[in-house]
Amino acid sequence: DSGVTQTPKHLITATGQRVTLRCSPRSGDLSVYWYQQSLDQGLQFLIHYYNGEERAKGNILERFSAQQFPDLHSELNLSSLELGDSALYFCASSVGAGVQETQYFGPGTRLLVL
């Protein structure tokens, strides 16, 4: 158990819908990272937040947005869902934002868009 929690574990929804994925980092960690894992693209970095502020963006679609709240939990919002958005979404956390910070991954949310 990494100490990172993600809810829900599974999510099934329809195209065009909007969903929110939630992540609680390890106690004391200020950084939260979101990744998408799909069969064709592999593990892809989406976005990084540190202490409530966006620090880096990867290949995140405009239909996707994220935020980190004052209690440090984070939410990833996916809207206007398409079939291709079906994937595993992982959250990871680290103590700080330095280049030697170890990122601990949560168990993921499996999203299926029908």
Place this chain on the structure above:
Amino acid sequence: GQQLNQSPQSMFIQEGEDVSMNCTSSSIFNTWLWYKQDPGEGPVLLIALYKAGELTSNGRLTAQFGITRKDSFLNISASIPSDVGIYFCAGRGAGGTSYGKLTFGQGTILTVHP
């Protein structure tokens, strides 16, 4: 953008055999990491490498950060059935838009026959 080529894609070995996998990059990384992912779980960090040329061990696992900073390898000695899983290499850049972002290889699926 940065890409990692990980090989082999899959390996089928007998228990007790040694395993070797590697990653090469088209650009330089400041950190190389090796993760293992079990089905239905998030990636778990095995070894982290922070300096070019660094050789680090974790039990039966040994990894090296290539001198050119564009490659890394992971060796597993005397494999056991619980080594089964998907192994990912990941690299982290120096800063700017790469700050905190991990770029992952495609993964090596390891199967160990008892």
